[in-house]
Amino acid sequence: MLETLDLAIIPPEDEALREPVRAFLAERLAGVPPARRARTWMGFDADFTRALAEKGWVGLTLPKDYGGGARSHFARFVLIEELLAAGAPVAAHWIAERQSAPLILRYGSEDQKRKIVPAVCRGEAFFCIGMSEPNSGSDLASVRTRAEKVAGGWKLSGTKIWTTYGHKAHYMIALVRTSGTPEDRSGGLSQLLIDLNTPGVTARPIRDLAGDEHFSEVHFDDVLLPEDALLGREGAGWEQVNAELAFERSGPERIYSSTVLVDAWLDYVRGRGDVTEAERVLAGRLLAELSALRNMSLSVTAMLAAGKSPVVEASIVKDLGTGFEQSIPTLIADHLAGREDAPESLLATLEYLGGMCPTFSLRGGTREILRGIIARGLGLR
Template sequence: MHPFRFDPVSLPPQAEVLREEVRAFLAEELASGRITPHRNAWGSFDPEFSRKCGARGYIGMRWPSQYGGHECSALERYVVTEEMLAAGAPVGAHWVADRQSGNNILAHGSEAAKQAILPEIAAGKCFFAIGMSEPNSGSDLAAASTRATRTEGGWLLNGTKVWTSGAHRVHYLIALARTAPRSEDRHAGLTQFIVRMGEDRVLTRPIYNLYGGHDFNEVIFEDTFVPDDMVIGDVGAGWQMVTGELAFERSGPDRFLSTFQLMRQLIDALGASADVRAQVAIGRLVAQLATLRTMSLSVAGMLERGESPNLEAALVKDVGTAFEQEIPEIARLLVAAEPSLNQGEPFHEALAKAILTSPSFTIRGGTREILRGMIAKGLGLR
């Protein structure tokens, strides 16, 4: 049985100094009109803003300087992440590369991959997508059927990935593929590959959402060549890396701050005239937010110590995304408004965006059912 622990973490003084620096940078971006908070989230794709973040040292913060990093702590990186999300900064272009793909390459990639890719990520010039989900397999990553077969100097990939966010505008995709036949151990025989996008044998098809937006994609590999130095880790050891990678994906502030801008707009819309019902609702949301922040910060502390808090991260993600989904529902009850994406009114636009995107929160990064199964197993309940 795995006992859950969320030990309190105190931020070091240099993290608080960094927080003020980041706030000043974001305030300048807001004042100039380059950021419109209620229209942005960590899914917003703005390469120019990413390059600014890279120039300021806000990407690849924990990586060694030899790879373009800045050798900061996980807690310093946490502060930057939190401030970016709280301000509604358009960090989506570099988000996946900075949060997980770069860390994966740093820990398990070849020296050639590290030298070629990590400095570009840290500079805010190289963007990644994650190729895990596949048709007909739901959230069961172990059911992956994309195949990788040996060829001279590398591998040939064949198969299809779906719900691949940003695949149409990134430079690389990390794909999970089967390099050995299925066996009794469902997690064996899987390997991760760094695939350069835009190649002739990589086909990307858009999956449009209900309001016509293009975030998701279907990615098809047809004898796509991947050189040996773009294999991540040992062949057949992909599952262990995927599960470790998900701790970075599931535990951060992005798993409870996706609708934070709507919460801010809701408080502004209610103003000083908020009745007791509204005050109780807002107080409960603020209390939940404070608790989630404490839990998430604790996981950042574990990552700083080199631990693998996979189950704690799963719990943060499950509770956090439920919180994110609750905010638009409460907002609709407290304020009479017609949600609209093009009305120009911050609360209406933030509410519209949240209503349209919030159903995905408990799917992306692992469905609620998968996470609760992991949590139950960790507690010895199954």
């Protein structure tokens, strides 16, 4: 059921994290052009991740016993907000820290926890998500990648696609079929923790229209995995993958993908010295919508801090937030139409985000999937 999204305030001890993070980012990102920073959580930089980990800012909310910072969800909100607003390249650790390590802590064995989670917190273990498959679309329950029990472990065959940085990750948590057939839907699904250096694993990068290679196709050709590659219980994959998706959708990142473009546009407007009424209106519109969405996202953070599972509420924020992110390149492009004084750095940033923004409502669950979740939460289906 849907709960009220109550107004939440970041506690002072967590807000205090903002200034040291800003100082760190100002030094690390000095001279990086906005078109490059606009890639932010799709920007892969292992050196940046290791530097962030040295500050204790990877695995910020994870338990200290496993190398984490044991900080609150509000501290993580502040960190993520600053990283994305600055356009930091966080893709190397993003999936591992946001969902893979928490999933292992919830369902994994003690050996899995001890081996993996501290390495994530040190910025040494990168993960990708093994969900989507060729010809499956958003029908996650139709996965055909199969793992069969063999002497000493599992034999894995199949293909995952649209796998973010599968060609650079060390591990994948994959949803696979361990019994039954695709017609059994969610029955017979399990999750496997896969070392991507295992023989028989092939990752092929997929180049996007911006020339980047942040997606890949990962193929498993009779890959032999140890028995302890099973994450959680055999046959519980559907329950576990939904918990993983809840981790993915509950963060504040769904409203900040176009922030670097907004800042570049505001710099241009201020630098011109003759701000028009239309520019004031557009700036006010963007600020008002961002403020409302930020408060909604903070409310979800407060629910997480209270130990709740805001699946429906997070889906609402993601749906509205990605719509906002997608609107920004169009609104700014319309404003710049016919102007000849816009700097090249602004135009390059606009070109990149204008091409990439259709993907914002695909990652982490399509708009149609999210609205189905919301409808069920409202009792409409």
